[in-house]
Structures are given as C-alpha cells and as structure tokens.
Amino acid sequence: MSDLSVATEELPPVAPALKVSSTDVAVEMVDVNKWYGEFHVLRDINLKVMRGERIVICGPSGSGKSTLIRCINRLEEHQKGKIVVDGKELTNDLRKIDEVRREVGMVFQHFNLFPHLTILENCTLAPINVRKMPKREAEDIAMHYLNRVKIPEQANKYPGQLSGGQQQRVAIARSLCMNPRVMLFDEPTSALDPEMIKEVLDVMVGLALEGMTMICVTHEMGFARQVANRVIFMDGGQIIEQNDPVSFFTNPQHERTKLFLSQILH
Amino acid sequence: MSDLSVATEELPPVAPALKVSSTDVAVEMVDVNKWYGEFHVLRDINLKVMRGERIVICGPSGSGKSTLIRCINRLEEHQKGKIVVDGKELTNDLRKIDEVRREVGMVFQHFNLFPHLTILENCTLAPINVRKMPKREAEDIAMHYLNRVKIPEQANKYPGQLSGGQQQRVAIARSLCMNPRVMLFDEPTSALDPEMIKEVLDVMVGLALEGMTMICVTHEMGFARQVANRVIFMDGGQIIEQNDPVSFFTNPQHERTKLFLSQILH
Amino acid sequence: MNAPSQTFVSNALIPAQAPPANSVGINGWMRKNLFSTPLNSVMTVVLLVFIVWAVTPFIRFTLIDATWTGTDRQACLRSTGACWAYVKAYLPQFIYGRYPIGERWRVDLVFWMLVIGMIPMLIPRAPFKRLNAIFLLGIFPVAAFILLTGGHYQFAGRLIPNSVMPPSPLRFAIEFGILSAVILFFVGLFAWLSGKPVAGSGNVVGIILGCVAAVLALCGIDFGLVPVETANWGGLLVTLVVAITGMIASLPLGILLALGRRSEMPVVKLASTIFIEVWRGVPLITVLFMASVMLPLFLPDGVTFDKLLRALIGVALFNAAYMAETIRGGLQAIPRGQYEGAKALGLGYWQMMRMIILPQSLKIVIPGIVGSFISLFKDTTLVIIIGLYDFLGQIQASANDAKWASPVTGLTGYIFAAMVFWAFCFSMSRYAAFTERRLDRGRR
Amino acid sequence: MATLLNNPTIRGYAFQIVFVLVLGWLVWDIIDNTARNLQKANIAAGYGFLDRTAGFGIVQKLIAYAESSSYGRALLIGLLNTLLVSGLGIILATVIGFIVGVARLSSNWLVSRVATAYVEILRNIPLLLQLFFWYFMVLRAVPGMREKWSLFGVFHINIGGLHVPKLVLGDTAWMVGAAILIAIALMIFVAKWGAARQSATGYRPPVGWINLAILIGLPVAAFFFAGQPLHFNVPVFNETGPLLRRGFQPDSGMTIIPEFVGLLLSLSLYTAAYIAEVVRSGIQAVSRGQTEAAASLGLRSGQTLRLVVVPQAMRVIIPPLTNQYLNLTKNSSLAVAVAYPDLVAVGGTVLNQTGQAVEVVSIWMLFYLGLSFLTSAVMGYFNKRAALVER
C-alpha cells in the first residue's frame, strides 16, 4: 500500500500551489444523519467543500466513508440534515437529483465499466444520452480524455480486455467526459496491483493540478500529502478530525487518529 | 521466490553426503520427442536417472519441464523415443502403465487432493484400491507418513480445511503411501505463500536425505543447491545444460543458462 | 480562503441515536416497502384489491360454500362450493386406483417402507447413509415389486419352458447358472473393453452372483400374495411408481449417457449425443405414444410388455436424456487436476470415476437432479394420454361417475389434484434449495 | 497377445466395434420386427396414405380444409395450429414472464411477494392439470352459445369463442398492402435519419411520433384512395328463430375457439413462471455497481435500464429463454387433451384411422426435432456473437 508513497514523495508537495481557486461552495453538508435500519451510520456530519478544494477522507473500515460520499450524489438517501451540491439541495425531487448527478462524477473501487460497450462507447454514453451531445463531438471529447489518461490506443477495445489500472483510468475518463464540477473517488486504487496504483494516482494528481474539486476516499497517504487541501478522518460515522495534510500527519490531535496513523504508516 | 534460499543456505549443502546409493537406472529417456498437435514440445530428450539420484529441472516458462515429467508417468503420451521406468518401457500396454504409475509418485503444483475425502482417506485410497492392502494396514502406513510430514492431527479433516502448505504436505504423504520408487514433483511450492514454502521444502529435504529418487521441477534454487545431485536446465523443449549444482550455479556454460540465472538470483 | 473549518477535532463522540420514527418499525417498513413512491403506492393498492378479488372467491369456493358431507351427488348438485364429500368418498380410489380393497395393506406397507427409507436419507446428519442407500436402492425395489405385483414370477420359466422341465430346485439352479453366466460375461467384456480387467475382483463376481440369485429366488417364491396386475393399479400409486422408478432408473442411465457423451471414442460419443438430443428434442407425449403404440410393433411376435412397464421405459429413457445433461454439467465442473491426481495414484478408469469424479460431480448437481425430479413428477400426469390412470386420471374418471357427477365435482377434483401435486413438488423444490445452501456452505 | 489385449487403442476399437454391432443388431431387429408385424397386420408401410381422404372434420383451420381433403392436408392443418399456438404462446409468455420477473425484484414488498407466489404456484402444478383447469374455467365463466358479452360492440365473447370481425380484402386491397410496405420502408428511413441527426446535432428528432404518423396516415390515405377496398365481415348474432339458429352464425366474422384460448392461456401462464425466473436471474447477474455507475453518470432510470442493464441481462437471459420457448412448443402437444387440433392431436386421429403408427410418429418426431435443431443452431450463432470479449 505504501509502495507508492515512495514514488509520489519524490515530488514536492503540490499543495501550496494548489490554492483553492474560488470561494464558491461546491458541497455543503449540514448535520447530516443517516441510518441503515437501526444502525446509525452517519452522525451529525458537517462539511463544507469549496470549489477547487481537494479533500481526502480516511478512516478505519466501516466508519462510513463510502456512505458519506455516496450521499453526495444521492446513491444513498440521508434521513436528516441538509446536503447542498452546487447550489441545489438534495431532496426527493428527481429532477434535482438528475441535475446534481450530471455535475458530479464518481469513480468506484471496482471501476464498474460497462462490459458490453467499447471503451469509447463507455465514455460517450452519458454525454450523448444525458447531455444530448452530437456523437462526433462526444467522441472527440472522449478521445481527449482518453489521451489524458494515456490510453487512446485502447479506445475500441472492450473493458474485459484491459488491465485493472487501465480500466480505472477509463472510469476516470468516463466521468470527466461529463465535464463534472466535482469528482468523487471511492478507494479508486484499492482493487489494484501496486504498479497499476501508480498509473491511476498519476492521473489523479494531474487532475488535482488542474484545479478539479475532488473528494477522495483513499488510504494512499502519499497522495494525501501531495495534493490534499484537507484530510478528514472519520470513525464510527462521525468526523473525528480534519486538518491540512501536514498538520494531520505530523501532529494528529485525537487519540483515534494517532492510533490509525500509527497502523497505516510505518 | 528466494526467501527460502536464505533459509536453507544456513545448512551446509547436503549433496556430498547424498551420494547416489546404487547404480541401477530408475528412469531412462532415449531420444524422446513429443508434439502437441503441430507444436514440438519435447525435442530429443536423453536423460538417465539412477536410483537414489535427485534431479532438479529448471528453465523458463513453457520450456517443457512439466511435459517432461508428466511423460514419465504417462500422464502425457510421447510420440517418439523410448522411456523406461524401473525397467518397464512405457508403451500402449495399459498393464505396464498401471505398474509404472504404482511405482512413481507425483506431487502437483496445485496439490490435487480429493476434496470429498478426509486426509486419511486421501492417503489410503490408492493403497487399498490399487495395492489391495487391508484397510487397517493402509491406515497405519498413512498415519506413519502423515507423522512424517508433521500433520498427524489433521488426519480426519477435509482438504478444504487445511492451509496450502499443509495440503501440499498431505499430497506428498499420499504419494509416499504407495511406497513409490521414484517421486516426481512439478513446481510443488509455486502456488504457496512464502511461509508455507518452507514447510514443504523441509519435508522434501527430509525425503532426499533418506535417499528417495526424486525428479523435481522447481525454481527454488536454495533447494537445488542443498539436495540435488544434478541440475538440468531446459529451454525450447530441449535440455540445454546439466551439471552438478555447484558448478551449475557458479559456472553456467550456456548463454541461456546465464541469462536465466541472472534473472532468478539477485 | 475562509478556512474556519480547516482544523477541526471532535471533542465529544456523538452517541448512536434512534432513527427517525418514520423510517423504522411497522410504519417505516410500510413506508419503505409499500409506499416508497407514488407509483409504488398505487401498485400496492391495486394489488391489494386484486388479491381480495382473486382470493375471496377461491376461499368461498373451497371453504365457506363447500359441501363436506354427503353420500352421493345429491349433496353437491345445488352447491356453489367444492364438493369435498366426493373427495372423501373417492379418496381410497385416488390413492390406490382399482387395487383390490383387501390387498391395499400391501401398498401401505410399501409406502411406509419408502418413507422410513427416505427420511434418514434426506437428513444430512443422519448416520448409516451407506446401509440406508443399500436398503433404498437394493432391498426396497425388490420388496416393493413383490408386494405390489404379488411376486411368484416364473421369470425363470422363460428360459426353460415347463414342458421341457417342470419347476424344481434343479431347474432354478440351471437357469440361475445360465443367467449369471450371461450377466458376468457382459460385465467382464464391458470391464475389459473399457480399461480394467475384472480378474482378481472376486468379490465383484460374488456380489453379482449373489444379487442375481437373491432377486431371482425372491421373485420366484410364492409368498401367497394374490397377484394384482398393473392394469388395476391407479391413482397416487401409479403416479409414485412412475415417478420413483423413473427417477431411480434415469440416474444410472443418465450417468452412462453423460460419460458416453464425454467419451473419447467417437462412435460412443456420437451415439450418446444423438440419443440425448433426440429425446430432448421431442415432447414427452410423443415418447409415451411411441412406447404405447409402437413398442409392441418393435418387439417380436408374442412378446408383450405390460402397459405400465412400457410407460416406465418411455419415461425413464426420456428423463435419462435430461439427467445426462445435468450430470455432464457436473462432470465438466471437476477440474482436470482431479483426473490427473487419480491417474497418478494408479487408479483405473472406473475406479477413478467411481471414487473420485462421480462423487464430487453428483454432489454439485444435486439441485439440478432434484429439479428434473420435479419435472418428472409433474410429467407423470401425461400417462393419462396413453390410458394409464394416474392420480389425475383417476380423479378425472371419478368426477364423471354417475354417482357423483355434479357441476362442481370436476372443479373440486382439479383443485384437490392441484393441492396434492403442489405439496409434493413444492417440498421437493424447497429441499433442493436447502441442499444448495448447505453445499455452498460446505464449499466455502 | 497380452500387449494387444492391454493396448488402449485396440481396446477402444474393439469396444466401438462391439458397440456398433450391438446397436446395429438392435436397430435391425427392431426394423425387422416392425416390418413383420406390419405385414402381419396387413398395414402397408410408407407415406402413400397421406394422399388418401381424411374424412374427419377439424374445428380450427388456418387454411382451407374440408372432410374431403387428404390426410397430408389434415396434418398440415395440425402443424399450422401448433405453430400458431406456440408462436402466440411465446409472445404472451415472454410478456408475462418479463413482468413477473421484474416484479419479483420490485422494491414493493407486496408486488414481489405476489410475483413469488405466482412463480411458486404455477411451477409446481402439472401443466396438464392447469390446462384442464383453465379450459373448463373458460367454458364455465363465459355465457352460453345463445348469449354473449360484447366489448365496444366489436368483440363478442361466448362459449363458442371470441367472435371478432374478419378482414375481407377487396380488389384494390393491394394498394393498402403496398402502402403499408412503403410506410415500413419510410419508417426505417426516418429512424436512420433520426439516428444521424442525433449523432450530428445531439438532438434526437421525435422519430417515434413521426413514424406513428406515417404508419397510420399512409395506409389510411391509401385506403380511401383505393375506394375503401377493405371491409369487415362482422359476426352475425341472431336473436330470433329456432334456438339452434340463434347465436353467432357460422362463416360470419372470425372465431377464436375456447380450446385455443384455454391452451394458449395455460401454456403462457405456465411458461411465464419459468421465464420469470430466467429474467430475474438475468437481471440479478448485472451487478449493482453497473446501475450505480450509470446513475452517477446522470443516466435516468429508464436510460439505465435500456442502455446498461438490459443489454447485459439479455446475454444471460437468452439461452435459457430459448429453452423455455422450446419447452412451450413441445408442451403444446398436450393440446389433444382439450380438443385443440394441433399436430399431435390430428396425427393421433390419422394414426388411429390408418394404423400407420411408424409414419405418423416419425412425422411428429421430425417436426419437433427439426424445430429444436433449428433453434439450437440459431442460438449457437447468437451466443458466439454475444459472448463478452475478455482478455
């Protein structure tokens, strides 16, 4: 897991250069609570993400990280509190939900590419059908992003023919094709072999450098150090601590954070 | 892969003590050729293994090592040349094949234990049904060998309940129960985790010390150094080089061998 | 950047709270499962109405308006509900058909033997599986055969006619000798041809001889039972006989066909494949027609088969083809390594199959096998088409009896038949599901 | 010798030779016995009987048939009836099966329970029983021969069947036919044009509406242009006269007989229970991640279903679905139990009148086998094309 921290640590932390570029709020969560049946999985979550911010969320397994970011594009419903994305509050209004999903890209741990479509079709599906973009244009955009993730030559293959790292890069490109304002990543590298992790992280660092708003659940501490504005530590469904990466890693405040960091770094 | 060379190198090489104990020929291959369809997989193989000899075969993937040893107990049929095992030539005569298989034990990379039988039943199956041994006696022998591979307490479990290393040791014990004159090993450790490799190699070293005739496909160079009388290097279906382990490792002759060794040892 | 939120350390852990009332409890459950969206609410209401609309008449018919007692059709003629009195009066015939009343204890005995044999077989934990299987597959069929037909078959008489030699222990001995010699010859030939000489397996020979002798002797003995020809069997008896015989006979046949289809010998493979595909390609009732109309044409003059036996042959062959495909699936799921491991230990083809491959693959396909048993059980109703009175046939025939015929008699009969078949098939499918889950756990 | 005996190749050959001999002997014996038995019974072998006069009536005929037609014709009628009931049964079973299968996965508890109950009840009751049940249910539920229920004054139901107007073609009816063909061609063109527009501009023209207009408008225009060459032969219902003369008159309108309805209903309801299971497992085989990924790309649930879930589920569904189609076709042979004249029912009558058992059974078998092989060939081709490309 920390193979990569070697690779990325060679670069100087880019955080200073990556100043938050705007004061707009991209995502705001106010007192969000969520239950699975009787189980209280998110507790009083308060979080404000500015446009251009890059947030890394970490924490032990089962602490509610995935649930949190899945609430942001309403893959899960919250029961209490308020979530506002890009100025739109998430309620039961289906139209709002669609609008929000169009502006929020998500990359999953298991890629979830569509196996029956070629790479190019995977990337153009949403632009054509959601954004009503002409096919030509959608393909141009798709090729642009495939270039960006460095696999233009795979455009006409099927997902089954690609390695895990390549698949995850396609998943990122696919999200980018919708030109989202916010990107969510849910442990994008944890299903990958070490060499492939690097490929994917490089792409993500690139994105970060361009100022994309990112909320990323990951345990790649090298990545967190290098690109995050803020690191959030969750446990038991709550935000236990949040801080800028340097302070977070060098000077954790909470006992739980200290324990967690001592396990994850060696 | 070379975790173990460290472990075994602590012992002095046992090879000198393991002199070939007899001059009988255990296995003899003369000009053996084999094709898979159009593909010429074994080319003019000549090999004489004396009783008590311990041969290690190594070489790059696809070089025909597995095919070679599978020909020895006729899991594969050869098309040209002569293979004599324990004085019996392998032809189409089923009775001869049965006799040879009874005298030759084989341990596979993936153990191939029978999952629906207990460990003890795995070990007694062949003695009872092939050697027509009384069940009592077969069980005594099986327990003896299970003791020898240090898992007598697992006798009544099922293979699925054992770790990989334990399973491979059962596979060895199962072969030994037939009291074979020759043991064949096809990469017995390559499907195992490092800690387990050691368990299995220890058992094999023990066998070697007792003078069992062994032909072993393996990349465990530590094992080769410690117990082999001879190391055979194959490539492209031919025997490229054979030598005693010391000379083989310190002074390989052929270019291919050098290249191969440089990759495998570091 | 206004970064007040930059640094944050929680100082108090938030305790778990109870979820909002409307998301748990019966309310939450209904909200989530019945009325989560407007569409869902509409569907819930519509379905509720539908259920009431569909189920009420059914309950009225079968329970509220039903006639429970009566001695003939007068009781039901004006009824608008089920005529259970008729079912009660005919129940024995539904079960036994025309089996003579005084002999019905024999059927009962066979039934209880079956139940006693099956129950411990079906409970995974019960001990003595092997003995149990011997009982079910070896002793039970012979006993059932003798009890149901009455036994005292002079099969043996087929070899040496009475005119040449009257029945006597000597004739039995001679005929037994001839028969077992023939069987042994074929077993030996088959074994040799397929790879493993039987020489040396003396106990195999012994077992074969013993079984042949026992079966012949038992079937030949006069137990003093009145013979009951199969034409008089009917009802559930015929259904169960056809289903169970079909199941038992189709299993070994299916295994042979499956092995045949995987054989490396082209002729065997081709023959098995054609056999399987042809049987699977045609409807069962044409097979039954063939068995009932054409089989007599195929046989030499004077040789006849009992009609039930003909149906059984048809059903067994038909089902064997389906079984073969199920089992082939199981065989294909066994990794190559298992074959190689067995061969490397010196096991022969049949040893390998019997001890290593089949036990594993049969276990995998148990759910599939039970599935085809269920369809076989349902298909037994088709024997009606060739004039055998199975459970459904018997019910239909009786519904038309002048003594009980009424507007509701037929419907009552169908409902009763449906309930009985459903109970059998549903419990089988539940059992299959149970085994599947159990095996899954075992594999994990 | 010993080596010969133990040589597996030789054994293999020996086994196969013995096998062929035994099989050959068996087949020869059967043929010989059959020939002899037929001769003894004075039955001529061969298909010559197909030209002889059948002499019996058939209640449902899709093409012209009278008692004076030949046995061959009668069998053809049966075959067409089989195809008709199977074809419609397949369509109906697919529709019901998909609905029930999707319903089983519904988030609405009641819906999924009812669907489950449907599947568990219908799968576990013999088809023959359901056939009787539905047939006699239909007979008992509808009004008698001299009464009727009418729907919109066009469809009439009574125990004689469903009576609907029959389309009668006039001389210039070909114009309407041509108009329909032209409309179809136009529709394809419009669909292509729509797709091209969408690629070019991103906006999809209302192809569906345009096509609907073409489909209705063109034939209607042609209809009036050609001087209204189509008219309906309306079922005539007499309310007066002697009782036997009342009710629907023969040769008026089109009658869908209750035997057909009962058979169709039971076949499709029964098969639908199996198809529902196929559909359910197909949909479940598409992982949740796929839906979530689609949702997070902003696809609406209809689009997700159409573009992501269905194409993937279909790969899993289609092979077992074909099996169910074949089963339905084979099960349609139960028709004889409720007097629907399918191939097996008509064949049975022919068999009984001529005694040509071998020939009639062979016709049955050839028909069903042909159908199976055709289907599996098509399926094999389809499967090969649809296989997911893997590494």
Place this chain on the structure above:
Amino acid sequence: GTLEDVKAKGFLQCGANGGNLIGFGATDEKGEWSGIDVDFCRAMAAAIFNDPTKVKFTPLNAKERFTALQSGEVDVLSRNTTWTMSRDSSLGLQFVGVTYYDGQGFMVRKALGVSSALELSGAKVCTQTGTTTELNLADYFRSHNMPYEVVAFEKNEEVLQAYEAGRCDAYTTDASGLYAERLKLTNPDEHMILPEIISKEPLGPAVRQGDDKWFTLAKWTLFALLNAEELGLTKANIDEKKTSDNPEIKRFLGIEGNFGEPIGLPADWAYNVIKGVGNYGEIFDANIGPSTPLGIARGLNNLWSKGGIQYAPPIR
C-alpha cells in the same frame, strides 16, 4: 394356440373399456367390473375354465385397443368396438360376432327444441377422437348438406364435461353410450337422445387373426348365449332343464353328443357358460335393459324370433 396359452396361465386376459362406459365396461368404487362386454369375457372364461371369475381385465382406450390385441397383450378385445370392413381386413383382427347392434346417435338439450338430427344444421358437435364416430358424423352432415363444427376430445370424460358446460349443441357417440353418458349429467332429464341413428354400429368382440380355433371358440360362446335364450335356458333354470328331453337342449347341455371337443372344451361347456353368466337376455337385462338406469329397450337386439335380428346358428 391362444387357447393353450390361456389354459396354461389359468385365466383369460380381456381388453375392456377403461373409460367407465356404464352397462358395457365399467368399474365401480370397489373396482368391480360390470357390463355386457365384460360379461362376454366372463362367459368365455366360464366356457374354458368352468369359472367365470378366471378373467382379468385390461382397461383400454380407443387408440390403443387394436395394438393391445395385435401384440397379444389381451386375448380377446371386448370393448364396444364397431365391426367394419377395414378393421376386419387390415388391422390383423377378426370380429367374432355382434353382442350389441348399435348405431350412432345424438344427444341434445331438450331446451334446444330440436326433435330430429336433420334440424342440427350448423350445430357444434362434441365427440371423441380416433373413433368411427368422427367419420360417420362427417358423412352424415355432408350427405345432408348441413354445415357443422366438430370438437374432438381425447377422452370421454372431457367430452361430457365440455358438453355439459355448453360448448356443444350436440353430443354424438353410439346410442348406447349416449344413454350411459346421460346418466352422468347433472340433470339427465333436461337432455334427450334424438331418434335418428345415423350409422350401423355392430359392436362385438374381436380376436387376433390366424388362430381359427380360438376364433371359433369365441364365436360359439356368443352363439351359446343367444341359443340359450332362444331355448329358454337361464341361469336359474338350467339345472332343472338337465332332465329335459328336448334334443336341442340336450345337445346344448352336452348330454347328447360332444360339441366341446373340436374346440378344445369339455362337453358341458355351454352349460358352464349359462350357469356362470346367464343367457344373452339375462346379461342384457342386467346391464342395460329397461330396469337398469340406462333403460335401453331390446329393439334390434331382440331375438329374431321376437322381432329383433339377433340370430344364432344352431348347435348341431
């Protein structure tokens, strides 16, 4: 020959109607067989074994009856089977005689207001497949130029259910069968059997071709039943008549001459038949006669001497 086989196995195997045709071949709740077809088999058993119970019945449906006889599954087929030329000549069987002169008729609802089959134009008619009925029906309607529609079922049970439900205007089968089936209707009185008989349906037992001895035996068993009625011999009085001096009766009872020997039976075979099952008239009356629920009049089936056409050659 068949006789030897039957004697060897100790009973006669008789193919009977499996479809519960009351009065001809049917079983009751206890599985007891009754009917005139069944009694004919009993008569044969009585002739052969002097025991009318030494007979076993195989229930057969219309389609399988001939194969069952051809293949030897049954020794005699006594299952209301119409004697036709094609059956006699090309199905490998031979009809023994006529046990019942029947003809195809129609049953309709009284409410239909029809009094003759000629008024059935346009009717929907239910019947059973695989019988001559289907063909007669077609011939009748065609020759009278009447349209009709036939709904043909596999089994009797369904024909009746469909007729009762109102699927058809008329139910056609042999008149005897109509009387039997009518009993099973909810309200038998609401239905009537039309007077027209549209076909000749001589029903009789059949045996396999090629065994003349067996054929003769079967034929004379039937004649014995008829002769007995003509001679006034009944089950009840036959023992008294042993003392009769009527030479015809003496020959019949085997007291004078041995007519049994040539057909492989004892001299008193005919006595055994009557003692076992009674004469033809008794059988008729017990099963289908006016005093039974079926209530069929003798009509054509009366003896020639009483205005019918049942006529048996003399035993001489």
